[in-house]
Amino acid sequence: MPQTIAVLDFGSQYTQIIARRIRECEVFSKIYPFDTPAQALKADNVSGIILSGGPSSVFARKAPIPDPGIFELDIPVLGICYGIQLMGHLLGGVVAKSDHREYGKGTLKVTRPGRLFKGLPRRLRVWNSHGDRLTRLPKGFQPIGATDNSPFAAIEDLKRNFYGIQFHPEVFHTEHGVDILRNFLLGVCRVRPDWTMKDFVQQAIEKIRETVGSSRVILGLSGGVDSSVAAALIHRAIGKRLTCVFVDNGLLRHEEREAVETLYKKHFKIDVRVVDASATFLRRLKGVTDPEAKRKIIGRTFISVFERSVRTIGGGARFLAQGTLYPDVIESVAIGNNPAALIKSHHNVGGLPARMKLRLLEPLRELFKDEVRRVGEALGLPKEVVWRQPFPGPGLGVRVIGEITRERLKILRAAEAILHDEMMSSGWYWKVWQSFCVFLPVKSVGVVGDERNYAYVIGLRVVESIDAMTADWARLPYDLLQVVSSRITNEVRGVSRVVLDISSKPPATIEWE
Ligand code: XMP
Numbered sequence: 001m002p003q004t005i006a007v008l009d010f011g012s013q014y015t016q017i018i019a020r021r022i023r024e025c026e027v028f029s030k031i032y033p034f035d036t037p038a039q040a041l042k043a044d045n046v047s048g049i050i051l052s053g054g055p056s057s058v059f060a061r062k063a064p065i066p067d068p069g070i071f072e073l074d075i076p077v078l079g080i081c082y083g084i085q086l087m088g089h090l091l092g093g094v095v096a097k098s099d100h101r102e103y104g105k106g107t108l109k110v111t112r113p114g115r116l117f118k119g120l121p122r123r124l125r126v127w128n129s130h131g132d133r134l135t136r137l138p139k140g141f142q143p144i145g146a147t148d149n150s151p152f153a154a155i156e157d158l159k160r161n162f163y164g165i166q167f168h169p170e171v172f173h174t175e176h177g178v179d180i181l182r183n184f185l186l187g188v189c190r191v192r193p194d195w196t197m198k199d200f201v202q203q204a205i206e207k208i209r210e211t212v213g214s215s216r217v218i219l220g221l222s223g224g225v226d227s228s229v230a231a232a233l234i235h236r237a238i239g240k241r242l243t244c245v246f247v248d249n250g251l252l253r254h255e256e257r258e259a260v261e262t263l264y265k266k267h268f269k270i271d272v273r274v275v276d277a278s279a280t281f282l283r284r285l286k287g288v289t290d291p292e293a294k295r296k297i298i299g300r301t302f303i304s305v306f307e308r309s310v311r312t313i314g315g316g317a318r319f320l321a322q323g324t325l326y327p328d329v330i331e332s333v334a335i336g337n338n339p340a341a342l343i344k345s346h347h348n349v350g351g352l353p354a355r356m357k358l359r360l361l362e363p364l365r366e367l368f369k370d371e372v373r374r375v376g377e378a379l380g381l382p383k384e385v386v387w388r389q390p391f392p393g394p395g396l397g398v399r400v401i402g403e404i405t406r407e408r409l410k411i412l413r414a415a416e417a418i419l420h421d422e423m424m425s426s427g428w429y430w431k432v433w434q435s436f437c438v439f440l441p442v443k444s445v446g447v448v449g450d451e452r453n454y455a456y457v458i459g460l461r462v463v464e465s466i467d468a469m470t471a472d473w474a475r476l477p478y479d480l481l482q483v484v485s486s487r488i489t490n491e492v493r494g495v496s497r498v499v500l501d502i503s504s505k506p507p508a509t510i511e512w513e
Pocket residue numbers: 295390391392393394398434468505508509510511512513
């Protein structure tokens with residue numbers, strides 16, 4: 001095992017974020033249950049221990065308490081939030097009980113930089129989320145930072161190498177949070193920053209092999225980043241025992257199905273079965289114009305088609321693999337005032353695994369999107385897959401406004417292919433969040449040669465965004481817009497006009513439906 005930092009999990013929803021920040025410092029960490037025996041940590045030869053935060057109070061009847069032996073191992077310990085209170089409580093300090101939690105921003109005044117704040121400013125904006133607080137230090141500790149609410153917001157015992165901080169260094173709202181962690185890892189625990197995504201891949205492969213044994217695995221491949229990376233990773237681990245199902249719902253973009261076949265089947269030699277269900281989807285969508293009704297039909301049809309495919313193609317598979325990421329497991333921490341967001345359970349494919357007695361295999365479950373991209377790169381997936389723009393599950397179904405017909409899909413695909421082509425050749429594809437066309441069921445008059453052309457309108461939607469929660473329309477160069485517009489009206493039969501969407505989100509949304 002590489003040099004390891006143990007993160008003891010006391011139930012904070014930030015525990016995975018601590019692990020992520022440690023990965024950012026190029027150090028390997030492993031999350032352990034809070035009550036892991038000290039001797040087990042010693043046996044794993046860990047270089048440092050981090051006590052995570054947690055929702056409990058040290059006074060609660062069932063408060064999670066670690067093995068006190070962890071303080072006897074001669075290994076550095078950093079307590080975060082609940083972790084600092086545990087240190088106070090277990091090492092002979094005094095913790096004051098509080099009935100309400102304190103959330104939000106505060107300012108930390110660093111009174112002594114010590115090792116933890118080495119090289120950092122003396123005032124830091126920090127994020128608090130705690131109930132109880134430390135009022136008397138255990139023997140051997142010194143205060144090194146204070147906030148308005150607490151003279152002991154940061155403490156150290158240099159001799160034993162114990163450190164505690166009342167605030168959360170792992171959340172984005174804390175300034176230099178990752179630097180504080182790095183100081184602990186590199187400066188206190190003295191680990192080398194040499195762990196990379198290649199190491200993650202290697203470890204993940206071993207774990208997949210261990211979990212799966214000699215069984216077969218089935219995976220729904222959408223062509224998006226998450227399922228593609230999961231497929232490539234699992235294929236590395238178990239080769240031919242992975243079967244991927246790609247459902248053609250008839251709502252794919254120009255040559256999308258062919259691209260998936262070429263890349264995964266030909267290039268990666270992955271067993272991909274394409275299920276052409278386009279006729280079923282389009283039949284069920286016939287005459288439907290309401291956006292929500294369309295979404296529901298597409299979602300339900302996908303589940304039934306996929307379920308049937310798993311039964312026929314994946315007969316004998318014991319695992320259903322999914323590209324679930326950590327943000328699918330926990331809601332975004334950036335929403336609202338309180339980053340202590342609610343945990344939601346990930347919705348797997350319609351209860352399919354339970355119904356079919358399949359076990360879930362989710363090798364990316366601990367990672368964040370940008371990390372998954374790096375894993376994809378480490379696995380040799382092309383830039384076009386790893387950095388592709390998001391594409392909604394219901395596909396072109398939410399981009400044909402009104403009724404979905406083959407003719408309309410054909411027009412939209414042709415227009416979209418031109419936009420894509422020009423975005424790629426100008427390099428703008430990589431600079432924006434999403435760029436796509438919308439089919440408008442509106443006819444307008446144009447002229448082609450000497451003839452009146454009464455045909456449809458195509459809308460261009462190109463947006464910039466960080467996380468799709470808000471978005472602004474991209475200021476594309478006029479010359480680029482001009483080429484796209486004239487190519488679409490000249491080359492796509494059935495289109496007489498191209499319009500540009502200049503709405504931001506909010507109040508508009510990114511997709512039109
Ligand atoms: P909106 O339109 O809500 O889109 O501003 C935000 C982001 O989500 C994508 N999107 C979807 N993705 N199923 C999906 O998988 C959907 O039904 C869906 N609707 C929107 C959209 O492309 C954008 O990135």
